Amino acid sequence: MRVGIPRSLFYFYYFPLWKTFFEGLGATVVTSSWTNRQTVECGLLSAVDEACFPIKVCFGHVKELCSQELDFIFIPRLVSVENRSYICPKFMGLPDMVRALIPGLPEIIDITIDLSRNSRALEKDLLKVGRRFGKDRRVTRLAYNQGLAEWRQCIRLCRQGYTMAEAVRIWDGEEVTLPAANSLNIGVLGHGYSLYDRMISMNLIDRLRQLGCQVQVVENLDQALVxxxxxxxxxxxxxxxxxxxxxxxxxxDSQPHVDGIVYLACFGCGPDSMIGEMISRKVYRKPFMMLTIDEHTGEAGLVTRLEAFCDMLQRKKAINL
Ligand code: SF4
Structure with a gap:
């Protein structure tokens, strides 16, 4: 059995979990390529105009997977990944949107992940998936628990300064070296699936590193303090x-060694329009820059803003020395 996983959205957070889970059920996991121009164009043509950029990109990944020989495609209905908290409603409707707009799909595994109250419903759905692969309760549980253990390894890697996407790449066998920083320390925030997708974010994190900055993302911070x-x-x-x-x-904002904060928002994102505004009002000690991107954003404009922001921080630092 071959299961396709789009290399978008929660791939950047949970790929180790789901890959291990499906392999534990005896499946072969196939991913789409990293986002490229063609993925974006395909996504723009397939998705509804009202969708945000990352969702449109996900459509491009699903389209690419449709051209592969697959038995299933994994698009979970993500409602909540923790107690009393939720993921954006677009994730809830994603399997339905994909079904309605992309013809010729393999069967979608669209289990509901809703941990807002307890994990009982998820367990039931996982067992159903296990049965589709001919596995019993014990094997399915084992596969899921092994997946969780692999995912926790990635979380630990993040505490060493890697982004979640880099941790996933290391977990997947790639060698990732963090460049030495020589000047600024910058906090970079935003949804991981925009930030870590090099096409969506136009390589924002690496560009800052090339400018000599040490980048801190939210996964690098102490989660209890966050x-x-x-x-x-x-x-x-x-x-x-x-x-x-x-x-x-x-x-x-409260850490003395941090020089500035960048927030990457997506145009058309409801939560970002509120969260970005909230952050810009609450952050008052550090220079703050909000970058809003969509499929029309030009790379040159983004690079100019990043360079100008870093120049400004360098000058501020020099004055304060
Ligand atoms: S939170 Fe924003 S960027 Fe993420 S899926 Fe929802 S609308 Fe799109």
Whole structure:
């Protein structure tokens, strides 16, 4: 059995878990390529105009997978990955949108992942998937627990300064070396599936590193402190990624060694329009720059803004010395 996993959206967070899980059920996992111009163009043609850029890109990945010999394609219905918090509703509707708009799909495995209250429903769905692969409860549980263990390894790698995407690449056998930083320390925030997709973010993180910056993303920070900082906001942010971004921004703002903060937002993203605004109002100690991108954003404009931001931070640093 061959299962396709699009290299987009929550691939950047959970690929080790799902790859290990499906391999534990005896399947071969096939991924789409890294996002490229063709993926984007294909996605733009297939998705509805109202969708945000990362969702459109995901459509491009699904289209690419359709051209492969697959038995299944894995597009989970992501509702919540933790207690009392939610993922953007677009993830909830993603399997339905894909089904409605892309003809000739292999069967979609669209288990519902909703851990907002407990994991019972997820367990039931996982067992159903196991049965499709002819595996019993014991084997399915084992495969899932092994997946979780692999995923936790990646989380530990992030604490050594890697982004989640880099941790996943290391886990997948690639060699990843962090360049030496020589000047600035910059916090970079945003949804991982935009930030870590080099095509969507126009290689934002590597560009900052090429400018000599040490980049810190939210996964590099102490998660208990991120949560504590997010708790300082009077109303709890109930989007998981939004809350991490707010907590991460407030934590980075309070750290003396951080020189500036960049937030990457997606045009057309409801949560970003609120979270980005909230962060820009709450961050007051550090220079803050919000970059909004979509499929029309030009690379030259983004590079100019990054260079100008870094120049400004260098000058500020020189004055304060
Ligand atoms: S949070 Fe924003 S960028 Fe992410 S899927 Fe939802 S609308 Fe798109």
């Amino acid at each position: 949560e504590a900082k997010a708790g300082e906001i009077p109303k709890r942010v109930f989007w998981t990624l939004g809350r991490k971004a707010v907590g991460g921004a407030l934590l980075l």
